[in-house]
Amino acid sequence: MSQVSPALERELPVDDHPAGLYSSSRVAETVPCLSSIGEKEIDFFLEHGYLAVERGFSLEAVQAAAAAVDDLIDGKRADFRGVQFEAGLGDKADLTREQRRIGVRKLMSFTDYDDRLKVLAENADLLNALDQLLGAAPDLFQDMALLKPPRGREKPWHQDCAFFNIPHDTPVVGVWIALDKATASNGAMHVITGSHRNGPEEHFKRRDWQLCDTEIDVANDVVVPLEPGGVLFWHGLTHHGSPPNGTEFRRRALQFHYRPHGVSETSVKQRMDIFGGDVRGAEC
Numbered sequence: 037m038s039q040v041s042p043a044l045e046r047e048l049p050v051d052d053h054p055a056g057l058y059s060s061s062r063v064a065e066t067v068p069c070l071s072s073i074g075e076k077e078i079d080f081f082l083e084h085g086y087l088a089v090e091r092g093f094s095l096e097a098v099q100a101a102a103a104a105v106d107d108l109i110d111g112k113r114a115d116f117r118g119v120q121f122e123a124g125l126g127d128k129a130d131l132t133r134e135q136r137r138i139g140v141r142k143l144m145s146f147t148d149y150d151d152r153l154k155v156l157a158e159n160a161d162l163l164n165a166l167d168q169l170l171g172a173a174p175d176l177f178q179d180m181a182l183l184k185p186p187r188g189r190e191k192p193w194h195q196d197c198a199f200f201n202i203p204h205d206t207p208v209v210g211v212w213i214a215l216d217k218a219t220a221s222n223g224a225m226h227v228i229t230g231s232h233r234n235g236p237e238e239h240f241k242r243r244d245w246q247l248c249d250t251e252i253d254v255a256n257d258v259v260v261p262l263e264p265g266g267v268l269f270w271h272g273l274t275h276h277g278s279p280p281n282g283t284e285f286r287r288r289a290l291q292f293h294y295r296p297h298g299v300s301e302t303s304v305k306q307r308m309d310i311f312g313g314d315v316r317g318a319e320c
């Protein structure tokens with residue numbers, strides 16, 4: 037049965053991204069599990085800017101994490117303030133529990149609120165893989181979940197480092213863990229293979245803080261479908277995004293970002309001097 041009730045359906049936002057911005061003709065290959073990551077896989081990551089893992093976490097761990105996400109949405113931790121709803125949902129007080137669950141787009145900073153989520157970010161095999169991918173001991177510096185609701189919006193193409201006040205040449209690795217099966221139809225992640233090697237690019241405030249649509253190298257788009265528990269690693273400068281969820285069911289994923297231990301913060305101005313296309317009057 038669809039997760040969209042007729043009442044909620046009317047209020048979900050219309051997606052207006054240009055046609056042809058995502059291609060699913062190239063599909064990511066995966067390595068079997070986190071412990072299969074070795075020299076060959078690190079070389080792949082360094083060349084392509086991403087690495088997909090078929091079974092990163094057990095189904096039990098993923099189901100526990102998904103239940104923890106629902107508990108946070110349901111307000112079981114009264115002190116948790118990190119819930120953000122999909123645009124256009126009106127007064128949240130009028131939503132039923134099910135409508136709240138499927139109306140949430142993002143959870144921010146949850147690992148300290150539920151051990152079922154924290155254990156994933158601290159998993160020994162994950163940290164070992166990150167140690168190799170970063171070439172240094174990893175520090176978790178951001179945790180969030182993008183829970184793409186039924187017919188939820190696109191996340192436009194961007195580089196994650198455009199959001200972080202850290203030196204742009206700091207190696208940053210994002211980790212995306214599928215809680216539901218992610219497919220080309222429900223908004224799986226897409227990456228532009230090798231794009232991290234071009235360095236930082238200007239971002240613009242359009243549908244989001246994003247790369248210019250006309251600059252996306254769609255010919256090198258790779259879609260990353262994953263089963264629940266599958267993991268995507270990507271470089272902080274890799275162009276990536278996700279098209280709208282065209283289905284009637286939510287597509288939930290956790291996201292953790294790691295950087296080498298001991299990196300110090302820069303300022304918004306320093307970040308904008310590099311990534312701020314609008315600020316610098318660039319054309320898009």
Ligand SMILES: O=C(O)CCC(=O)C(=O)O
Pocket residue numbers: 182184191196223224225276277278289291
């Ligand atoms: O989960 C998604 O659909 C996209 C997530 C993403 O790229 C981000 O939040 O930076």
